[in-house]
Amino acid sequence: MHFLSDELDNYVTLHSENEPELLAQLNKETYQKILQPRMLSGHFQGRVLSMLSKIIRPNNILEIGTYTGYATLCLGEGLAQNGTIDTIDVNEELVDFQRKYFDRSPWGTQIFQHLGSAIDIIPTLNKKYDLVFIDADKDNYINYFHLVLPIMNQGGIILSDNVLWSGKVVEEVKPNDRTTKLIMEYNALLKKDPRVETVLLPIRDGLTVSRVL
Secondary structure, three states, rough: OOOOOOOHHHHHHHHOOOOOHHHHHHHHHHHHHHHHHHHHHHHHHHHHHHHHHHHHHOEEEEEEEOOHHEEEEEHHOOOOOOOOOEEOOOOOHHHHHHHHHHOOOOHHHHHHEEEEOOOOHHOOOOOOEEEEOOOHHHHHHHHHHHHEEEEEEEEEEEEEOOOOOOHHHHOOOOOHHHHHHHHHHHHHHHOOOOOEEEEEOOOOOEEEEEEEE
């Protein structure tokens, strides 16, 4: 998921903000105890998410795909004083792990966990959002986009992770590779949809920033 050399990647990380101690602990425990730890946002991307959230200063954040909560806490760093974070995941086994770290953060009482399918849960959320982070099952990215767009405030930001898909988006797509095809379709949608303006950042596995017009 890294397109820079290890040397350049380390240089970038060393010249970005330090990883907060709570997140370093979360990172370490994720690698020790949880399957597929590479799904974690990690130090550098986490600082990018934090910076974007601090610039946006969102009142309400929606996260689709919690995993162990690392990105949730990064986004929380920019949350408005009385703001909220709704974070959705399908993995029941991670709920207590997430909550342990959420409650150790300054935003524990402002983070609301939702267990189940985001396609079912999003329509039940009675809020307008300033910031949405999409980082769940890639096959549903297009569905998530169409669900969240109507509940975004004008000027709100939609962040989409893994949009370079380990570089597969510029390779010959295998006939049975449905996920890569859908990611490419999603990227084309963000580029062409007149309701958003988009820039794709080559950060880790690709991070798209889409502003709602």
